[in-house]
Amino acid sequence: MKLLKIITVFLFSILIISCKKNSETVAQEPVINSATPVTVAFPTDTLSINNDISINATATYLLKSDVKSNATGYLTNVRINLGDAVRKGQFLFSVQTKESRALGNTINKLDPSFRFSGVTTVTCPASGFVNSLNHQIGDYVQEGDILAGITDASSFGFVMNVPYEYHEMLINNKNLEINLPDGKTIYGHIAKLLPGVDPISQTEKVLVKPNDNVSIPENLIVTINLKHQQNDTGIYVPKSAVLTDETQTKFWVMKLKDKNTAVKIDIVKGVENNNNVQIISGNIGLKDQIITSGNYGLENNAKVKIEP
Incomplete structure (x- = not known):
């Protein structure tokens, strides 16, 4: 009986010591801080974003005319020579029929006043440049044969393929800057929007005509600047501060409600570049602290900790 009491006291002492150690261990465990570390920045209203775009365009003569023989003969x-500038109605070729070459001298001998030659003239169908010359003096040609090719100078322009998302910019741009590879800049206007969109690239063809007569070789590649309609109203925040949903139809930022709490603010974006975004509307002031990093996945009223 005395042995049983000794064993009971011993076990009870061990139990008390164990509980005391567990309580000390629990007391010594560090408290986990659930606040998310973030960095912040203040908005600004003094920034102006240049959101112009440059698109490549190709110099092209849309209309090319053929000079055809109007008779069969020599x-x-x-x-003309290759590359010559020509005007509409200019005399280009003479064609003498085979029959007239054989009979002409005989008829003239009988009656010199008749002055029969059997020679017809071929004139230029349009003003432009000679881009091909297919025959020379002495060649025998058939009626309708192509003697030369003429590029129509009035059809000159720059053709560019513009993504349809910039269609409104085309409407707003009346005077366009055309930058040539040699560093020169000329100005032009949109002459025609072709009524169709490429099914794969979703681009539309646009013809830009220069405002002045210029001599530019065909197939030269230039760049044309399209300017956004400038809107300086609103404030600007770093691009990293703006969050969006999967469909990129809704946008928001996280701002500090107090030193340790972040709230979600819905916004409407304006223009943007690689670094900043214009905020057209949203409950944001110049004195608000906007979270620029650590904001991804934050819930409304999330606990945060500002890092230096």
């Missing part, structure tokens, strides 16, 4: 005169 070329007796060629008045």
